[in-house]
Amino acid sequence: MKKRSNSLIFVTMLLMLSGCGSWSVKNNIIEEISPTILLYVGRGADKHLEQATLIPPLVEEKKRVITANVRLMKEGRIQLNQKYYREMKSGQLRMLFISKSLAREDILPIVNTMMIDPEISDRLYLIVVEGDFLAYLNKQVVKQQEMIEFYLYKMLAHYEQQGEITVTNLHRFMEAYFSPYADPKIPLFTTNGTDLIYKGTALFHDGKMVGEITTLDDPLFQILNRPTRFQKLLSLPEQRVTLGSLHTETKVTVQPTGDVKIYIEGTGRVEEYQGERDLNQPEAAQQLTRELEAVLEQKAALLVKKLQQLRIDPLRIGERTLGPFSQPYTEETWKAAWPTMRVHVDVHLQLESLGLLKMKK
C-alpha cells in the first residue's frame, strides 16, 4: 500500500515536470513550433521597425524569408507568427542583426526587449549590418544555402573563442553600457547582396552608433583591447609586409599626471615581405623592425585619438585608473578628462625568421 502510494506520487510529479504536455498553456511540441535562430531589425517606412527571419530552421523544407513591418519589437513577433503556420519560438534565437541606420538612432529599446524576455539567452550575438541584408538573405535562400543562419552562428561562435574579430553578445553589450568606464562595441558587417563581409567594429555611445573602425585598423584595435593576444596575421600593405603568429602584450597605464601610456610588446615572425630591403643583413632587418614599430605606434595613436574625439572609451582605459584602494576618477570626471588626455604609444617588436629565405643568389 505504501509502495503504491509512493509510486503514484512519483508519477504525478513526473507528469507535472514535463513541460510540453497539454497541462500547461505553453505547447512545445516540436512539429508544431518553429524555433528561430536569426532575427533582423531595420528601419522601415514611416518610423516602423522592419523585422525579418528565416523559416523554417533546420527542417527539410523550402526556406524562405518572412518580414513584418511594425512599431514595436514584440508586435513584430505576433505579425511574423500570423504569417506562418508554425508558432515561432525565440528560445533558440542566437543572432540579432541590426541595420546600420537603426543603430545610428538608438538600439537600446530593442536590446532591452531582448534582455527582458526570459526565453532569450544573454548569449544572443549582436551584429550591425550595412547594406541590404534582406536581399542577401533572399539570395542565399534562392541559392539553396539551406543552413545559412546556422553557418553564420557557427562563424560567430568560432571567432568568439579566437578573438580575431569583434564578437559581442547581449550580456557584453549591456555590461559595457552600464559600466562607468566603458562603451559598447558591436561587430560591423557589410553586404553587397551576394556576400556578408566583416568590415570592422561599430562603436557605440549610450546605445547609439557613433563611429566605426574598419578593416586595417581593426586588428590593431583587437590588440589594444586585450591584455594578451595572439594575432594570426597582421598585414601592413603600405610597408609591403605581413606579420604572422604575433603574440602581443598590451599594458595600459594612466599616470597620476593624467597621461596615458600604452606599451605593446609583440613577438612574431615575418610571413611575407615584398619590399626592397635585404633582410639577410641584420642592419636592414633592424631597420624594418624599427620602421614597423614606428608605423604601428602612429596607427595606434591615431586610433586612440579617434576614440577620444568621439568621446568614447571602448578600450576600457578608464578602468585602469582604478585600484583596490583608490578611485582617482569618478564616472563624470573620467568622461570629462578622457577626450583631452595625452596618449603615448610605445611599440616594441621582436621578429623572427627575418631573411629565412635567402632570395639573393
Next chain:
Amino acid sequence: MKSSSLFDHDKPLQPWMWAVLVNRMQVGYFMLILPNVLVQPYMVWIILLAGCLALLNMWVIGKGLEVSYQQHETEGWQPFMGSVWMRLLMVPCLVIMLLKLIIVVIGYVSIVHQILFPSVNTGTFVVLMMFAGYYLAKHGMLTVLRFGVIAFLMSAWILVLYGYYLLPQEANYTHLYPIIPLQWPSHWFESLLFVWAALAGPEYFVVLGPWTGGKRLTKYILTGNVASLFEYVYFFFVSLLFFGSSYLKSIDIALVQLVRYIQLPFFERVDMIVVPAYMAPIVLVIALLMLYVYGALRILLKQIHKPPHARGFFMVSLAVVGYLLIVDHWLWTSETQRRMWEQLQMVVGGASFALTPALFLVLHAVQSRRRKSEKAQ
C-alpha cells in the same frame, strides 16, 4: 509512519549533520537576491561584519541547544507547557514562522514562475511545494533533520558551476575596485540588517535539544555558519565580477541570470536544473516550519500533553496552504508588495534571529532559579 512518531527523538543526530543543517537553513531566497541589494564591491565588509556578529549568535544557539537538552532530560519545562504565558508566547512565534513561510515559499515560487514556467499559475507551484514539504514533515522531525544532508548534496554542487565565472574571460577583476569605501557608504545599516536577516534560520534549532543526544555542538554550528559566510562572499564576488556594480543594480536575480549564461555543448538551459536544485533546502525549511507551526498550535490550544495526531497535522498543513494561496493571490502580486514582504521579513526575521536564542537562555535562567527556590523551601 505512526502518528506518534512526528516528534520522536529516540536516535540523536550525528554532530556533523548540524553543521550541514545550519548551512542549508542560511541559504535561501535572501541569498539569491543578496547581490542585488549589496551591489558595491566594498559591501563585502558588510557581509563579513554581519557574519562575525552571527558567529556570536551561533555560540549562543550552541549554548541554547545544551540547555534545551538539559531541560528535556529533567523535564524542567513540562509544568509550564500549559501555562498562559507559554501559550501567549506562541502567538508571536506563529506570526514569525508564518511570515518566514511566505518569503521562503512564494519568493522561490515567483522565481520559478518568472524564469522556468511563465505560463503556469503560481498557485499550482505553491500547492506542489507545500505538498513536498508536508510529505517530508509527515515522516517526523528526525527524517526532516536528516533530509538536511540530502538538501546539501542536492544544492551545494552549484557552487562549482559558478567557478566558471572566476576565470578572466568572463570575469573582469576591475569590477572589484575600489574594495574599500572611499566615502561613508549610504544604506550601510540597511545592508547590514539584510545580511543579518539572510543569515537567520538556525535560531529555530534552539529547541531541538532532544535530538542532539547531549553532545556539545557549538563548533559544528560555527562551522556551518562559516561555510554559509564563504558561500555569500563567493556568490557576491562572482556576480560582481561578471556584471559590475552598475549593471548588477538593474538585474533582478543575478545568480539565476548567471546560470542562464552557461551554455554547455550538450545542454543549454542549465537553469532548468539549477533552479529546481534550490528546491531541496527550501523543502527542508518548509517541512521544519510546518512541524513547528503544528507544535506551536498544540501548545496554544492546550493539546501538548496528548500525542501528536496525523490528521491534526494534515489539517494544520491544509490551513497553511490555504493561507499561502491567499497571500499569493492577493498580497504578493506586484513588485512593490514583494519589496514590502522582503522589508518585513528583514526586520522580523532579523529580530527573531537576534533575540530568540538570548530569550531562550533567559527563560532557562528564570526557570532554574525558580526551581532552586522551590527546592530551598
